[in-house]
Amino acid sequence: MTPRIIAANLGIRLRIFHRERSAMFFTFAFPVILVLVFGTIFTKPEHLNFDLPVQDLSGTALSAQLLEALAADQTFRIAPVPTDVDAVQYAKERKQNLVLVIPRHIDVPPSHRLDPRGDAGAVSLTYVYDPSSTSVTTKIQLLEMMVAAVNQKITGIPAHFKLVPVSILPERYRFIEFFVPGIIAMAIMTSCLSNALNMNAELRQKGILRKLATTPITRADWLVSSILYQLILSAVSTAAILLVSYTVFDVRLHLDAWLPLIVVVEVIAFAGIGMLLTPFAKEAESASAVGNAFLFPMMFLSGTFFPVEMMPTFLQTFAKLLPLYYVNEALRAAMIFADNPATLRSAGVTAAFAAVVFAAGTFKTRWDAET
Amino acid sequence: MPNAEHAIVVDRLCKRYGSLLAVDDISFTVERGEVFAFLGPNGAGKSVTVEVIETIRTPTSGKVTVLELDVGKRKAEIVRRIGVLPQNFSSFDRITVRETLRYYARVFGCKADIDALMDLTNLSDKADAQFNTLSGGLKQRLGIAVALVNDPEVLFLDEPTTGLDPHARRQVWDVIKGLKHRGKTVFLTTHYMEEVEVLADTVAIISRGKIIAIDSPARLTSNHAAQARLTLESMDAAALGLLQKMGFTPARTDDGNICVPVGSADDVRGILEEIQRAGLAVPGLDVRKPNLEEVFLKLTGAPHDDHARGGTG
Numbered sequence: 001m002t003p004r005i006i007a008a009n010l011g012i013r014l015r016i017f018h019r020e021r022s023a024m025f026f027t028f029a030f031p032v033i034l035v036l037v038f039g040t041i042f043t044k045p046e047h048l049n050f051d052l053p054v055q056d057l058s059g060t061a062l063s064a065q066l067l068e069a070l071a072a073d074q075t076f077r078i079a080p081v082p083t084d085v086d087a088v089q090y091a092k093e094r095k096q097n098l099v100l101v102i103p104r105h106i107d108v109p110p111s112h113r114l115d116p117r118g119d120a121g122a123v124s125l126t127y128v129y130d131p132s133s134t135s136v137t138t139k140i141q142l143l144e145m146m147v148a149a150v151n152q153k154i155t156g157i158p159a160h161f162k163l164v165p166v167s168i169l170p171e172r173y174r175f176i177e178f179f180v181p182g183i184i185a186m187a188i189m190t191s192c193l194s195n196a197l198n199m200n201a202e203l204r205q206k207g208i209l210r211k212l213a214t215t216p217i218t219r220a221d222w223l224v225s226s227i228l229y230q231l232i233l234s235a236v237s238t239a240a241i242l243l244v245s246y247t248v249f250d251v252r253l254h255l256d257a258w259l260p261l262i263v264v265v266e267v268i269a270f271a272g273i274g275m276l277l278t279p280f281a282k283e284a285e286s287a288s289a290v291g292n293a294f295l296f297p298m299m300f301l302s303g304t305f306f307p308v309e310m311m312p313t314f315l316q317t318f319a320k321l322l323p324l325y326y327v328n329e330a331l332r333a334a335m336i337f338a339d340n341p342a343t344l345r346s347a348g349v350t351a352a353f354a355a356v357v358f359a360a361g362t363f364k365t366r367w368d369a370e371t
Numbered sequence: 372m373p374n375a376e377h378a379i380v381v382d383r384l385c386k387r388y389g390s391l392l393a394v395d396d397i398s399f400t401v402e403r404g405e406v407f408a409f410l411g412p413n414g415a416g417k418s419v420t421v422e423v424i425e426t427i428r429t430p431t432s433g434k435v436t437v438l439e440l441d442v443g444k445r446k447a448e449i450v451r452r453i454g455v456l457p458q459n460f461s462s463f464d465r466i467t468v469r470e471t472l473r474y475y476a477r478v479f480g481c482k483a484d485i486d487a488l489m490d491l492t493n494l495s496d497k498a499d500a501q502f503n504t505l506s507g508g509l510k511q512r513l514g515i516a517v518a519l520v521n522d523p524e525v526l527f528l529d530e531p532t533t534g535l536d537p538h539a540r541r542q543v544w545d546v547i548k549g550l551k552h553r554g555k556t557v558f559l560t561t562h563y564m565e566e567v568e569v570l571a572d573t574v575a576i577i578s579r580g581k582i583i584a585i586d587s588p589a590r591l592t593s594n595h596a597a598q599a600r601l602t603l604e605s606m607d608a609a610a611l612g613l614l615q616k617m618g619f620t621p622a623r624t625d626d627g628n629i630c631v632p633v634g635s636a637d638d639v640r641g642i643l644e645e646i647q648r649a650g651l652a653v654p655g656l657d658v659r660k661p662n663l664e665e666v667f668l669k670l671t672g673a674p675h676d677d678h679a680r681g682g683t684g
Contacts, residue, residue, distance in 0.1 A: 008477035012463060012470075019465035019501075206461040211517070213427045214455040214527075215478050216447065369427040 196274025275361025460514030
């Protein structure tokens with residue numbers, strides 16, 4: 001291994017990268033954009049607010065009290081619906097997924113309300129809803145909670161139970177804190193795999209390798225410079241993701257020695273996979289196809305965008321066979337939970353995997369004209 | 372045994388791919404300072420042989436030495452002293468001519484005079500052009516410049532002018548002639564017989580994995596080619612009879628000319644004098660020397676199929 005040669009290779013690859021706009025975009029800008037988009041969509045569930053059209057057919061002081069209570073914590077923006085329209089028709093025409101209807105007679109005598117037969121004497125508030133809408137379930141749940149609170153207030157009976165939250169996390173934990181480690185891992189995986197595949201396709205398809213193999217560059221020189229190149233890109237992309245996450249979303253993450261360590265292990269793991277996939281990607285076109293066939297399932301099943309626990313059990317089992325799962329687990333254990341034993345476990349699995357695939361990849365990679 | 376006069380010694384080289392014997396027990400030597408042309412139809416084992424000598428393929432059996440160093444054991448030393456222009460030379464797309472040369476110079480750890488190399492290969496005004504913007508001829512010339520970066524003792528040029536226009540081809544020939552004058556050994560693989568006739572001191576022909584001829588281009592031609600041919604244009608039947616009477620074996624060609632094999636310049640003079648004496652007019656004539664192309668086609672037989680292994684022509 002010759003440092004001079006490694007430096008020359010590193011220089012040329014960074015120069016190519018710098019001049020390749022699309023590579024620049026996918027390595028740096030793309031993950032940052034994902035953080036911005038997903039962070040903006042999901043970050044602040046405490047400030048959820050929804051439109052709620054209400055058709056108040058009664059127009060009494062009680063209905064006004066009810067509406068005031070519903071609007072109080074700003075979860076719902078109440079919009080009045082004219083009393084002379086059909087609520088179902090209104091919901092359809094205005095594309096509203098939830099419309100509340102307060103009936104004409106809501107002032108029921110207290111004696112009726114205390115009917116021992118449960119809620120048989122209760123006043124029915126009808127909600128018209130669109131079951132095909134994804135957000136409507138959340139809205140209905142919120143509405144039910146608020147109606148229950150209003151009920152309790154009207155009846156005047158103090159609550160017997162109340163819920164007190166205790167977080168297992170030292171800090172507040174939002175979606176963005178979950179998301180950032182996942183994006184860091186995904187960005188590194190994508191850049192390692194696609195760079196390894198594209199560069200190898202270029203070397204073999206265009207025949208550059210036939211030239212390089214007749215120079216003093218050895219296979220070890222080439223592999224070491226590739227790893228260093230990937231580490232530099234990974235460091236820059238991780239820094240870019242963290243910078244945006246901290247400045248835009250004010251994330252709270254633990255940044256310690258685990259992060260660079262996990263990054264190094266991940267780079268080696270995916271560089272190894274890249275080498276093993278090379279025989280299936282001899283041309284630039286098939287390289288990106290092979291890369292994507294591998295990247296997408298990995299991305300969606302390894303808990304990059306949502307927790308693995310949300311998936312059915314058999315998919316969870318499958319996820320545990322994917323290397324990216326362990327990278328995600330390790331990064332989250334380190335950056336969110338500051339849980340050293342858990343980090344060590346997942347990082348250890350990743351490292352063992354990296355050692356195996358890198359050794360196999362090195363063994364399979366030929367540095368000559370034999371195919 | 373290799374000695375200091377030999378740049379390359381190939382001794383009983385075999386290279387097998389499964390059931391295909393791509394190179395079948397070949398031996399030859401290349402002297403220092405000569406231009407050695409290596410010819411063969413596609414799939415004859417040409418590229419495989421070259422790549423074994425260049426240290427990038429492993430021989431199945433046999434011994435190959437370059438500059439008295441065994442290709443199997445001394446690769447690291449050999450590659451520093453040879454320069455290789457692979458077939459269809461290619462380099463990194465986004466990297467300029469100057470950067471490419473600088474990169475290879477760094478890889479070899481040598482202080483190459485980049486400007487002089489660009490001058491030699493007529494690339495100076497393209498110094499800052501990226502590789503993917505270069506024409507085929509410019510890419511080949513960059514390939515040659517790259518092959519010279521480490522001031523090699525032996526230069527391998529694998530089809531250096533394939534795909535070039537006649538003008539660009541002659542520029543490459545001039546570069547190769549210049550290298551020969553500087554005492555470099557050049558191992559040239561080509562499909563162009565004219566290139567061999569212009570440049571080569573020795574020519575070896577490989578066919579179906581075996582060397583079938585090796586000699587100077589002139590001797591190969593005189594030993595293997597048919598006689599020179601005199602073509603007389605638009606002659607009538609009288610001339611045909613006259614030539615037969617003189618003891619030649621003339622033949623009518625499809626386009627109505629008379630073609631007659633001749634042994635020497637005296638034969639040609641004799642024929643022309645007899646025709647003049649008979650009062651026949653000669654509207655046009657053409658004397659064609661036997662050439663290497665005929666020798667090549669004769670020795671390698673009908674153009675045979677490419678073997679299954681692509682790119683091993």
